[in-house]
Amino acid sequence: MAEDFGEGSTAGMDEYETLMATTDVELLKTALRNEKAAPEILQIQTQLVKRAREQIQLMEETVEEFEQSGMDPLTVSLYQMDLDRAQFLLRSYLRIRLQKLEKYMFYIWKDDSLRNRLSEPEIFFVKRCIDDMEKHLEETVLSKLPDNYQSAGRQSIISEEDDMVPEPQLDTFVACKSSNRFVSLRLVDRYKSSFFWHLLSLIFSFFQKQVCKFAFINLQWETFGDGAP
Amino acid sequence: MGAGFCFSKENMHGRLACRLVKEFNSGEKGQLNHFNEELLNEVAKECSENFLVLQSLIRKMQEEGLDFQTTRNADHYGALINHLSLIRNKRCLLAYVYNRAEMIQNLAWTVGLRLFELPEEIQEKLSHPEKEYFKKHSSALESYMSKVDLDLNVDMVPPKDPYIKVRVLDDVGEGIVVSDKAANFARHSMHFLKRTDAELYISRGLMEELTG
Amino acid sequence: MENSRETGSTNDGDASPRNANYYDIDDILVEGELVPVVFYKSANGVKVDPSAEKDSVEEGAKVELPFWLAQELYLRQAVSLSIPTCFNQNTRREIQADAACVDLKSRCPYFYEFGCKIAPLVGDRTIGKMLLSTFQMRYKEILTKAHTTAYAPASKSLAVLTKEETSLHEAARSSMAAFKKWRIGGPRFQRASVLGRKRKSTE
Numbered sequence: 271m272a273e274d275f276g277e278g279s280t281a282g283m284d285e286y287e288t289l290m291a292t293t294d295v296e297l298l299k300t301a302l303r304n305e306k307a308a309p310e311i312l313q314i315q316t317q318l319v320k321r322a323r324e325q326i327q328l329m330e331e332t333v334e335e336f337e338q339s340g341m342d343p344l345t346v347s348l349y350q351m352d353l354d355r356a357q358f359l360l361r362s363y364l365r366i367r368l369q370k371l372e373k374y375m376f377y378i379w380k381d382d383s384l385r386n387r388l389s390e391p392e393i394f395f396v397k398r399c400i401d402d403m404e405k406h407l408e409e410t411v412l413s414k415l416p417d418n419y420q421s422a423g424r425q426s427i428i429s430e431e432d433d434m435v436p437e438p439q440l441d442t443f444v445a446c447k448s449s450n451r452f453v454s455l456r457l458v459d460r461y462k463s464s465f466f467w468h469l470l471s472l473i474f475s476f477f478q479k480q481v482c483k484f485a486f487i488n489l490q491w492e493t494f495g496d497g498a499p
Numbered sequence: 500m501g502a503g504f505c506f507s508k509e510n511m512h513g514r515l516a517c518r519l520v521k522e523f524n525s526g527e528k529g530q531l532n533h534f535n536e537e538l539l540n541e542v543a544k545e546c547s548e549n550f551l552v553l554q555s556l557i558r559k560m561q562e563e564g565l566d567f568q569t570t571r572n573a574d575h576y577g578a579l580i581n582h583l584s585l586i587r588n589k590r591c592l593l594a595y596v597y598n599r600a601e602m603i604q605n606l607a608w609t610v611g612l613r614l615f616e617l618p619e620e621i622q623e624k625l626s627h628p629e630k631e632y633f634k635k636h637s638s639a640l641e642s643y644m645s646k647v648d649l650d651l652n653v654d655m656v657p658p659k660d661p662y663i664k665v666r667v668l669d670d671v672g673e674g675i676v677v678s679d680k681a682a683n684f685a686r687h688s689m690h691f692l693k694r695t696d697a698e699l700y701i702s703r704g705l706m707e708e709l710t711g
Numbered sequence: 712m713e714n715s716r717e718t719g720s721t722n723d724g725d726a727s728p729r730n731a732n733y734y735d736i737d738d739i740l741v742e743g744e745l746v747p748v749v750f751y752k753s754a755n756g757v758k759v760d761p762s763a764e765k766d767s768v769e770e771g772a773k774v775e776l777p778f779w780l781a782q783e784l785y786l787r788q789a790v791s792l793s794i795p796t797c798f799n800q801n802t803r804r805e806i807q808a809d810a811a812c813v814d815l816k817s818r819c820p821y822f823y824e825f826g827c828k829i830a831p832l833v834g835d836r837t838i839g840k841m842l843l844s845t846f847q848m849r850y851k852e853i854l855t856k857a858h859t860t861a862y863a864p865a866s867k868s869l870a871v872l873t874k875e876e877t878s879l880h881e882a883a884r885s886s887m888a889a890f891k892k893w894r895i896g897g898p899r900f901q902r903a904s905v906l907g908r909k910r911k912s913t914e
Contacts, residue, residue, distance in 0.1 A: 583779070
């Protein structure tokens with residue numbers, strides 16, 4: 271995109287190029303991909319989100335400057351497109367996390383390690399979701415049930431633990447790509463699988479990118495420090 | 500009708516509840532049916548009946564001086580079956596409401612965050628508590644979005660063109676505001692709108708995107 | 712390929728913890744499928760035996776119970792379980808003859824899931840193999856072809872699909888449609904699916 275615009279501050283443009291050359295957009299893309307593919311909620315990338323927002327802000331201001339400096343509108347719209355794409359990535363990243371929170375609110379809330387992966391606004395959000403849902407279930411169903419069966423977490427008072435909490439399927443298959451050429455993964459089926467995924471793995475194994483059990487990959491992330499996929 | 504069932508006795512344990520669950524997605528795929536308050540109450544009533552029987556059987560055993568846990572007689576098994584029926588009914592009832600609540604969450608994401616933004620046909624299908632749940636959930640979403648200072652219910656599709664061509668399908672008149680222009684959005688009129696401005700109106704079926 | 716169900720060992724922790732799938736509609740409906748049982752013990756105050764005069768079931772009574780009940784009673788040794796009719800010899804013969812033609816949907820709309828749940832309980836080690844080979848054959852015959860052939864023959868064969876097969880088909884179909892759309896272009900913003908199809912607006 272190194273074009274000669276004649277008039278117009280080249281300094282502003284260089285700054286812009288520098289902004290665009292940072293790899294944060296790439297990092298954001300990766301964070302989004304990971305979050306989309308993973309059945310459970312991953313660690314919030316607070317710093318990345320913060321930087322992305324700042325950069326988007328900066329880009330917005332820069333684009334506005336360009337518009338007002340009378341730059342050719344086609345070029346301005348190209349920069350705008352870049353901005354829109356970054357904006358989309360950020361929104362999608364936050365959105366997919368919220369949707370996971372909606373789906374697995376009780377499960378995430380109960381598990382400290384998962385709760386620690388959330389940002390503060392997300393924690394507020396989950397708590398509100400839980401309160402709203404519990405009240406709703408109580409009003410429409412639980413209050414109409416006999417005593418001893420009114421809990422939203424336990425089927426009855428004789429349940430030894432919370433047995434009504436929907437969980438993400440951690441042994442679902444995910445497609446992944448390794449970012450480093452590191453040691454070969456032994457894709458031994460250590461985890462019991464449900465019938466269908468077993469068969470589908472036959473089909474997926476013909477494709478280039480490997481499909482493996484999410485839980486297995488999760489384990490590998492922890493053992494391979496910087497070789498994480 | 501459920502395939503494989505050959506019984507017609509409606510008062511068999513859990514049958515009503517099964518009907519309720521089936522009704523959840525019996526309509527067109529992915530769409531809400533009218534909230535079946537009546538059937539839900541019938542199932543809740545069955546739960547109360549289960550509980551009464553359960554209690555009377557336990558009491559009977561206590562009066563006979565038998566220990567409920569260890570004496571495995573006909574009363575024990577009767578109580579057990581009633582207990583199991585109760586939790587089965589509970590599961591079905593909750594699943595009905597919970598899955599509908601998930602669809603209501605989806606409404607907030609895809610159609611709008613305010614009750615008046617939902618079309619009449621949809622509002623009719625919701626029970627009063629469900630409307631309240633919708634409002635509360637929307638408010639939770641709005642609260643998050645304002646904390647992070649970002650609208651998350653737009654920009655659902657990867658951006659291609661910053662402006663898109665739309666045709667107005669229903670009269671929206673001056674009821675809507677777009678960020679950078681003022682226009683009369685009469686039926687059948689066509690406009691170039693910003694992607695994110697038009698998005699929700701398209702989602703609600705008030706406008707459609709035109710290509711080519 | 713190992714199949715844990717063949718060993719007849721304890722199932723995937725399906726017995727009591729209903730955590731993961733508590734609100735899952737399909738799981739609830741699978742557990743509503745009927746299993747023939749024989750009662751070892753009698754029970755009072757229950758309406759499971761349509762032939763009984765009062766609300767009870769006698770020892771030795773042969774009844775069909777929904778899976779959720781049959782399983783719990785079996786684990787407490789109150790009943791014995793038999794193989795449900797949809798997995799009997801008749802059906803297996805038909806499947807062996809031509810798996811793709813068998814109307815599994817009317818036998819049992821959750822043929823595979825139900826089979827997986829019931830197999831460890833009835834101690835029949837052949838069910839697992841049978842489910843697997845049935846699925847393989849039907850996948851090859853019906854599901855892979857459903858996208859390439861014209862729609863008319865496809866819709867007939869789709870009517871015999873179980874719920875599991877139908878959702879696979881749906882997933883493939885919608886992926887294909889999304890891919891085509893991406894290739895060809897067209898309006899990318901759509902009316903929300905939860906609102907249903909467009910109706911003719913009233914004038």
